[in-house]
Amino acid sequence: NAGVMQNPRHLVRRRGQEARLRCSPMKGHSHVYWYRQLPEEGLKFMVYLQKENIIDESGMPKERFSAEFPKEGPSILRIQQVVRGDSAAYFCASSPAGQVNFEKLFFGSGTQLSVL
Amino acid sequence: GESVGLHLPTLSVQEGDNSIINCAYSNSASDYFIWYKQESGKGPQFIIDIRSNMDKRQGQRVTVLLNKTVKHLSLQIAATQPGDSAVYFCAEKRGTDKLIFGTGTRLQVFP
Numbered sequence: 001n002a003g004v005m006q007n008p009r010h011l012v013r014r015r016g017q018e019a020r021l022r023c024s025p026m027k028g029h030s031h032v033y034w035y036r037q038l039p040e041e042g043l044k045f046m047v048y049l050q051k052e053n054i055i056d057e058s059g060m061p062k063e064r065f066s067a068e069f070p071k072e073g074p075s076i077l078r079i080q081q082v083v084r085g086d087s088a089a090y091f092c093a094s095s096p097a098g099q100v101n102f103e104k105l106f107f108g109s110g111t112q113l114s115v116l
Numbered sequence: 117g118e119s120v121g122l123h124l125p126t127l128s129v130q131e132g133d134n135s136i137i138n139c140a141y142s143n144s145a146s147d148y149f150i151w152y153k154q155e156s157g158k159g160p161q162f163i164i165d166i167r168s169n170m171d172k173r174q175g176q177r178v179t180v181l182l183n184k185t186v187k188h189l190s191l192q193i194a195a196t197q198p199g200d201s202a203v204y205f206c207a208e209k210r211g212t213d214k215l216i217f218g219t220g221t222r223l224q225v226f227p
Contacts, residue, residue: 042217
């Protein structure tokens, strides 16, 4: 049973380009969370999704950032017109269906986004 | 604003000694806390959790203590090993679906 898979592991973009980060949850998991981590800091909540639904996007910047979790395929975090301040590690986590259970929340290894 | 933070950014301990990592939180209504371990290049890994109706919980070589009076929790690691070297985060459940992470403490274990 593979864990939470994120790709790419490293992504380099120039200012103004788009970044697409992918997350495949663990098998049987239908809840996906995205967190952002700056160097030497803790993770910051961005968004919580279930299949085809955004449940909580209170941590998402109002502009340029969007997330989706389609019925089929991975969850996508999309950042348009990237700026240097978007450089960070982006972590995805997944948990099983039902009531949120943080003990069963598993994180991927993250995507390190570098904006030149 | 409300936050979860740590007292010590780096902790160096000798192999075999016990480690204590501290965390302060500011939301007195918080009722659930988790400690995570993050190794270099990896995502956070669940270590142990505790609910606010408890003041102590023990796992394998780890103990979490919660002091609600001063809004403080700690992670104790017994007989620290080189494999324990990592950054440790406390996290606080906020609402029903998100975690608020502290800044982290880097634990370095030397022989």
